[in-house]
Amino acid sequence: MGRADEERVIGVAELARRLRITLEGMSGTDWVEGEIGGFKRAPSGHCYFTLKDERADACIECVMYKFQATRARAVLSEGARVQLRGRATVYERRGRLQWVAEAARPAGRGALLEALERLKRQLAAEGLFDARRKRPLPPDPRVVGVVTSRSGAAVHDICTVALRRGRVRVVVSHATVQGEGAARSLLEALDRIEAYPGLDVIIIGRGGGSGEDLMAFNDERVVRRVSRCKVPVVSAVGHEIDTSLTDLVADRRAATPSEAAELVVPSLEERRQTIRGYQRHLRRAMVSRLHEERLRSERLGQRLSDPRFLIAARQQDLDELRGRLEAALRRSLAQRRTRLEQQHRRLALHHPQAVLARARGELTPLSGRLTAAMARVLDRCRARLGSGSAALQALSPLAILGRGYALATRAGGIPIRSVEELAPGERVEVRVRTGAFAAEVTSVLSTVENAGGLDHEWPAGARGESGELG
Known part of the structure; x- marks a missing residue:
């Protein structure tokens, strides 16, 4: 009895409660610094992640509830280095130690995020993300290759959507999509699927996950291997909020594996409807064209009527043209004859005999005028000589x-x-x-x-x- 009184036995819930009270009493004013990993935002708005200290290889599970996570939305992201103020506690249902963050502030970029950004800038500088490298997807693929885990939900979604939309062959090349060795597994899967005969397009991806789960798709070797693929590649890594380097280098990006299947495989029913629409348009166009040709044929028939009338009308045109031509020739000959007569008259006027006759006629009056002028000049000279002689005689010493x-x-x-x-x-x-x-x-x-x-x-x-x- 005494031993039973001395040894007190408590339940697991009591132990968890005591640990929680002890931990919460020892913390609450400290700021804890580390790098965020495994970040998830739940539908409830709460944020769950791991805060890692890469220098000491230590980590602690963290949670930030919705009413505080809303204010820290710009700070919390995968790979970010942050400082968190809160308190340590024990999640009693799981018996798990966790840090309940109440405030967050940036503390510089995390090593993982910085390395990822450096690789992104390097690949962009090499032109791997250039839009001019993007190839169009085949309009009617027959063989679709899928690189993903055969046990994941992604392969099921892709196969279901692809086979529902069209008659294609889906070839799955299994790969580990997260964890140690995932990058090498993806490379081997790409090599296998690319060797498949008749391959038209490749879908590479997985379902949603945290940033750490998607790191294999940010591996430089995987990104460069995707850029060297001989056929177009569609990346379906994660969800809309997650963007990997494989998304950037692929020819097309899909938010989910199901969307990737919709992009790659055209819907057979939609194509049938499209063909039916084309048939309707073609039928209407043919009917309209036949109607127009029929009307045109009728108009031509009305214009043609009896060929003899057509020939007679053309003969009438020829007669009119012949008359116009003859009239034009007559006018031309008359004009040429008139010009020839004018030239003859002008030539006769310039004949040497006529020119000499006109000159003799002009010289006859000029000769008389010259004789009279010379007589007048001589008379004036005699008169001047006489007056000069008289003046000289008057002045002579003799x-x-x-x-x-x-x-x-x-x-x-x-x-x-x-x-x-x-x-x-x-x-x-x-x-x-x-x-x-x-x-x-x-x-x-x-x-x-x-x-x-x-x-x-x-x-x-x-x-x-x-x-x-x-």
Whole structure:
């Protein structure tokens, strides 16, 4: 009895409650830093993830309830490095230690996320994500290859949708899609499926999962292998909120495996409806075309009627054209004849005989005019000569000599203008009206004396040429 009183036995629920109270009392003011992994957002709005310390290889399960996760939506993401304030507790139903986060703030990028971003930038720089590399999907595939886990829901969804939509052969190449060795398994599955004869297109993917579950599809080897595939590739990794590097390098991306099957396999029923629609359009077009051709044939028949009338109408046209041509020829000949006559007339006007005749006719009056003009010119010249001769005769010294004057000159015929030019004994020549004689100067009288012995003056024109005889 005493031992039973000393040993107290408690239940599991009590133990969990005591641990929870102890843990919650020891925490609540500390900020815990680590990298988010396995992030999931539940339909209820609560967020579940693992906070890892990659340096110490330690982790703790975390939860952030909806009313606090809404404010931290921009901070919480797969691979993000964050600082969380909250309290440690025990989830009694599972007996699991977890951290209930009340606030979150960024603490830099996590190592995993940084490595993923570096790889993404590198592949983008190499052009693996370029839209020009994307190939169109085959319009009517016969063989569809699927790279995924044979035990997952993705392969079931793809096969169900593909076989419902059309008559295709679905070939599954099994691969491990998460965990250790998933990347190598995906590479081997791609090699196998690409060697399948008659392959038209490949679907690679899996169902939804956390960021860590999708890491195999971010492996550089897998991404480069997808880019080298000989046929178009459709990536169906995760859900709409998850985007892997395989999604970016593939020719088409689908949010789910079912959507990938819808993209790859055209619906047989939709194609039938499309064909029926084309048939209806073709039938209507043919009926309309036949109706138009029938109307056209009837119009042509009405225009043709009896061929003889058509030929007669064309003959009438020919007659009219012939008449117009003959009229045009006549007009042309008349015009040419008129121009020829004009040329003949112009040529006759320029004939040498006609030109000479016109010249002789023009010269006859000119000759008379020239003779009269020459006579008038000679008369004017005779009249001018007579008046000039009379004026010269009036001014001539010989005329003065006829009135009793004499002209004395020195040797050489130099007239003597002044007695001052003479010297006694000098010989001079004296010219009178009827001849000349030589004389010798015996004495030279002064001008005053000489002036006193004269009976009259010399004329003004001869005064400078007078002299006194000795």
